[in-house]
Amino acid sequence: MRWRTSGSTLYGYYFWVKLEYMKSSGKPVLKNKEKLERMAQSILEYPNTLDLDFNNTSVAFAHKTDKELKKSAWLFGLMNRHWLVGLGAKLGVTAIRLHLPFVESVVKNTIFDQFCGGTTLLDSTKTIQTLHNNGVFTILDYGAEAKETEEDFNKTMRESLRAIEFASKNVAVPVISAKITGLARFGLLESIQKGEPFNAETRSEYRSVLKRLDAICYSAEQHKVSVFFDAEESWIQIPIDHMVTLMMKRYNKKRVVVYNTFQMYRTDRLQFLIDSFNLARKEGYLLGAKLVRGAYMDKERERAENLRYPSPIHKDKAATDEAYNTGIRFCVDNYQYIGSCNASHNTESNRLQADLIVKKNIPRNHPHLNFCQLYGMSDNLTFNLAKAGFNVAKYLPYGPVREVIPYLIRRAQENSTVTGDMSREHRLVIQEMKRRGIG
Numbered sequence: 001m002r003w004r005t006s007g008s009t010l011y012g013y014y015f016w017v018k019l020e021y022m023k024s025s026g027k028p029v030l031k032n033k034e035k036l037e038r039m040a041q042s043i044l045e046y047p048n049t050l051d052l053d054f055n056n057t058s059v060a061f062a063h064k065t066d067k068e069l070k071k072s073a074w075l076f077g078l079m080n081r082h083w084l085v086g087l088g089a090k091l092g093v094t095a096i097r098l099h100l101p102f103v104e105s106v107v108k109n110t111i112f113d114q115f116c117g118g119t120t121l122l123d124s125t126k127t128i129q130t131l132h133n134n135g136v137f138t139i140l141d142y143g144a145e146a147k148e149t150e151e152d153f154n155k156t157m158r159e160s161l162r163a164i165e166f167a168s169k170n171v172a173v174p175v176i177s178a179k180i181t182g183l184a185r186f187g188l189l190e191s192i193q194k195g196e197p198f199n200a201e202t203r204s205e206y207r208s209v210l211k212r213l214d215a216i217c218y219s220a221e222q223h224k225v226s227v228f229f230d231a232e233e234s235w236i237q238i239p240i241d242h243m244v245t246l247m248m249k250r251y252n253k254k255r256v257v258v259y260n261t262f263q264m265y266r267t268d269r270l271q272f273l274i275d276s277f278n279l280a281r282k283e284g285y286l287l288g289a290k291l292v293r294g295a296y297m298d299k300e301r302e303r304a305e306n307l308r309y310p311s312p313i314h315k316d317k318a319a320t321d322e323a324y325n326t327g328i329r330f331c332v333d334n335y336q337y338i339g340s341c342n343a344s345h346n347t348e349s350n351r352l353q354a355d356l357i358v359k360k361n362i363p364r365n366h367p368h369l370n371f372c373q374l375y376g377m378s379d380n381l382t383f384n385l386a387k388a389g390f391n392v393a394k395y396l397p398y399g400p401v402r403e404v405i406p407y408l409i410r411r412a413q414e415n416s417t418v419t420g421d422m423s424r425e426h427r428l429v430i431q432e433m434k435r436r437g438i439g
């Protein structure tokens with residue numbers, strides 16, 4: 001492929017120098033010249049100052065028609081009401097359990113459409129395409145929550161394998177996400193973490209879990225797709241870290257196929273990120289690191305108090321933010337060896353990473369530096385990052401309505417306030433409606 005005409009000699013030289021430097025310092029060199037050219041183009045196309053306006057709602061909602069925007073405003077308005085969300089959660093779960101078809105279709109046409117891609121992979125194609133048309137990638141997330149039987153675990157594994165195959169045929173989907181509790185019994189993970197010895201049954205159960213995990217990672221590697229493994233409760237996280245690290249060792253030699261998740265609200269995770277990096281360097285593989293703040297804060301604190309051990313969570317939000325942003329700096333500083341994903345809706349943390357990339361003159365679309373938000377939320381971050389040329393994706397849950405209900409309830413709770421104040425999402429949608437003159 002040819003270098004771009006404008007500034008070609010200069011940029012050709014720049015990359016030659018960079019390549020020589022990478023080789024001489026033992027850093028991995030991208031084999032694919034096309035990738036180098038894409039990165040060169042990224043530097044050519046964007047200025048080296050940060051042109052990022054997260055308040056630009058015209059970019060944030062360009063993918064939504066007036067009708068869709070009004071529907072979002074109506075939904076976020078309903079979700080603002082804490083009491084209604086509480087009531088809806090109770091009624092919704094009961095009605096779905098009773099198999100009331102009417103409720104399922106109401107949920108499908110309202111909150112499901114706001115936060116999910118579709119009931120199947122095929123059903124999600126339109127959403128994936130719309131995102132991609134606006135420069136945003138998709139991370140497929142099969143919406144099944146924790147399971148308990150071997151049959152269910154195998155079913156979840158097969159669903160992940162199907163998603164990998166689907167992703168391999170769609171440039172808009174570079175990654176799929178998986179949850180170990182969808183592939184292993186919670187009690188088994190808990191017992192391993194407690195150090196309880198295996199018996200014949202649990203040993204065989206554990207082997208089956210490893211086989212499922214290996215099948216997913218092997219298929220991802222073969223199909224040139226990546227896999228994010230979610231982080232979960234701290235009392236089952238040790239075996240999760242152990243298994244995911246095993247998979248990284250096996251599959252991350254040439255590119256980042258497997259990513260572990262680091263919950264930076266935990267006091268020990270910054271050190272764990274550094275230790276994971278050192279281990280990967282020592283053993284010669286690339287670290288995959290998805291950074292999140294953490295979703296189980298109340299549960300973690302409550303359990304620690306009940307069982308009288310020190311809470312594993314930072315004492316306040318500022319301490320979590322500090323750890324998170326330090327983690328982001330660490331990943332950007334070591335981007336040659338860490339494929340990272342900044343999975344957050346926090347404006348400052350997103351701006352920080354974008355700032356660092358630009359200041360360090362790293363191509364904005366370097367495959368090791370990624371951003372991600374949940375589908376249906378923080379469009380102001382996602383679409384403005386995409387427009388500025390960064391790698392950004394939406395986590396897109398999909399699956400039968402009844403399977404994703406717990407996920408939808410969590411999203412509704414996140415967008416409600418006891419005081420009835422307008423949520424951040426609601427405010428942004430209203431701002432855009434006013435700009436369009438429809439609100």
Ligand SMILES: Cc1cc2nc3c(=O)[nH]c(=O)nc-3n(C[C@H](O)[C@H](O)[C@H](O)COP(=O)(O)OP(=O)(O)OC[C@H]3O[C@@H](n4cnc5c(N)ncnc54)[C@H](O)[C@@H]3O)c2cc1C
Nearest residue numbers: 230231265292293294295316317320343344345346374395
């Ligand atoms: C793409 C994506 C993938 C995710 N995957 C996972 C996952 O695998 N595992 C997981 O656990 N979560 C996951 N999450 C959820 C994530 O952990 C956060 O709960 C959520 O994103 C809110 O954090 P924030 O950075 O977006 O925003 P913010 O609103 O800035 O942060 C809120 C978060 O800060 C922390 N916090 C709030 N108050 C305090 C306090 N008083 N003291 C200490 N800390 C506090 C909590 O973690 C809280 O969730 C994911 C989120 C995204 C966007």
